[in-house]
Amino acid sequence: MNWIDLLPPLLVGAKVTAWITLASTAGGGVLAFAAGLGASSRFRGWRWLAGFYIQVFRGTSLLVQLFWLYFALPILIGLSLSPIVAGIVGLSLNIGAYGAEVVRGSLASVDSGQREAATALNLSSRQTLWRVLMPQALVEMMPPFGNLVIQNLKDSALVSLISLADLAFQAGQLRNRTLETLPILVLTLLLYFAMALVLMVTMRLLERYAWRASGRGVTH
Structure with a gap:
């Protein structure tokens, strides 16, 4: 089978992968700042709540979290989520927990003299x-x-296991229909790499912007 003929269904899956990656990264970013600030709060209740969320979602498998959201919630509380909603929510909760530690650690790393100066003012x-x-x-x-953003893209392949037709799911379906393996895997690898490259360039530009905005300039 011609490699070009294999590309359209993979591109359909790539669009789904790109969408859930962007949506879950945005949702995870909000959760990361909320939980990170909560973990740094002076109020014990907020610290406990943030710490509980962080430990649960960092300490359990993303695959198990997705299964809970998609398969267990309907049984426990009668709440049924579509595959795409379950995928976005699961990825958001997972990346948010890891991102919360980044926020907390970064705030803690600011020199204590800055806090003292703010108090003096x-x-x-x-x-x-x-x-x-x-x-x-x-x-x-x-x-x-x-x-974390790149890791989130790679982790998104797990949503194929809750029947979401992302890139990994489409690749598996295409292999079953065509019995082709090598060309499908090569194209899938290239599509994931292309998306990762776009994310890496975007994050590097944001990183440089943050350095300039902070007045430190670009050091790398």
Whole structure:
């Protein structure tokens, strides 16, 4: 079978993969900042809640989380999620838990003198966070966030196991129909690499922008 003829169904799957990767990365980013700030909070309740979320979703398999969302929730509470919703929610919760530790660690890495200076200027806790700590912490967050985004793309292949017709699912279906293996796997690999390359370039540009915005300039 001609390799070109194999490409259209794989491109359909690649669009699904790109969509769930972008949507779950956005959702995970929101969760990462919410949980990361919660883990850094002075309030014990928020710290406990954030810590519980982080430990559960970092300490369990993403595949098991997807199975729980897609197969177990209808049994437990009667809530049925479509494959794409379950996939996006599962990936968001997973990357958000890892991203929360990036946020917490980056905020903790800001020099204590910055906090003392903010206190001396009589800034409130909120002003200190958003005007002093966060701009500096963002620079430190960008490289690990870039790694998490690429990892999220690769992890998205697991959604094929809950019958979501992403790139991995389409590749498997195409192999079963055509009995072709090598060309399908090569094309699948190239499509994943192309998407990863776009994400890597985008994250590198965002990283450089964060460095310039922080006044530190670009060092690499």
